[in-house]
Amino acid sequence: MKFLLSNDDGVHAPGLAAMAEVLAxxxxxxxxAPDGERSAFSSALTLDRPLRPQRLDNGFIAVNGTPADCVHIALNGLLDFTPDIIVSGINAGANLGDDVIYSGTVxxxxxxxxLGRPAIAVSLVAEQPKTLGIEAxxxxxxxxxxxLRRWQRLALPxxxxLxxxxxxxxxxNHRGFRVTRLGHRGPSQDVLRLRDPRGNVVFWIGASGDPLDNAEGTDFHAVQAGHxxxxxxDSDMTRFGVLDVVADWLQPGIRD
Incomplete structure (x- = not known):
């Protein structure tokens, strides 16, 4: 198999190196991968400046852009082959529930x-993950x-x-694999209003909220239990169950 590996923690991240070892x-x-940390960049693409890939001594390619940039240019001219699968990660920290909306890894x-290729995103659920080395x-x-050794048995729509x-x-310590749905978090912690050393008002976005829906069957529940x-x-964000509700709201005359 031919793999394209990227992440949002940057080309020097230990999680990326660990994943590269196994894929090899x-x-x-x-x-x-990005030339520096690009966590929580979601699907942003860089449109206001050129992207400059640079091959490092270890063969990895660093890009001065976002995670989505890296995959986008890789599949649209940077690489001279088509990868069988894209792997993103291993992220330093969880991407559970609503995290996937913001996650550069996802x-x-x-x-x-x-762009038509199978893909997975991988994250390590750990306390203070940024302090961990490759062994973790x-x-x-x-x-x-x-x-991935049994990937050919899976036919995703x-x-x-994943x-x-x-x-x-x-x-x-792991208790095997569990197929799960996304749980949900409560509101994020309050934004901090502070002053910088020059007296200017600045704002620091708070940490993610605690799990609100972590019932059995969710990703939160599975990981907490050691799975x-x-x-x-699904990249289609349509809420199909509400189509009729909105159609009724848009009564004839308004809808037409």
Whole structure:
């Protein structure tokens, strides 16, 4: 298999290196990732300046753009081959529930899916993940390797990707895989209003809210119980169950 690997933590992130190690055992891996951290950039594309890929000494390609940029240019001229699958991660921290809306990790996988390639996003659920070294990510990478070894058995519908969250810790602590739905978080913590050293008012966005819907069957519940959560995501955001409600609201005369 031929893999395209990206992330949102940057080309030097230990989670990316751990994932590259495992993918290299399964096939050919090409890394195209942001040149620095681009967490919470969602699906932003850079349209106001050129993107400049640079090949590093380890063969990884760094791009001065977003996670979605990296996958977009990789599939539209940067690479001279078509990857079999896009892998994004391993992210330093969870992408559970509503996190997927903001996540650059999920966005990189989603961009690949938009462009017609199968894709997965992978995250490590850990406390203070930014302080961890590559060893902490290797168990999660091994779990993803297990899934990719049987990838050919899976037939996902178009525009569908997998969001995978792996609990931190050694392999023996994991309790297997669980297919899950997205849970939901409560409102994020309050924005902090502060003053910088020059007396200017600044605002610091608060941390993500605590889980609000973490019932059995959700990604939150699975990871908390020690399982690897695997959530199919659909890029079609239409709320089909509400179409009739909106149609009734748009009564004849208004709708026509």
């Amino acid at each position: 055992q399964l096939g050919e891996v090409t890394v195209v 966005a990189a996988a989603l961009e690949g899916r938009f 990510y290797r168990p999660a990478a091994a779990r993803v390797g297990e899934l 178009p525009r569908t990707l 969001n995978i969250n792996v609990p931190a810790g050694p392999l023996e 690897v959560s695997v959530t199919p995501l």
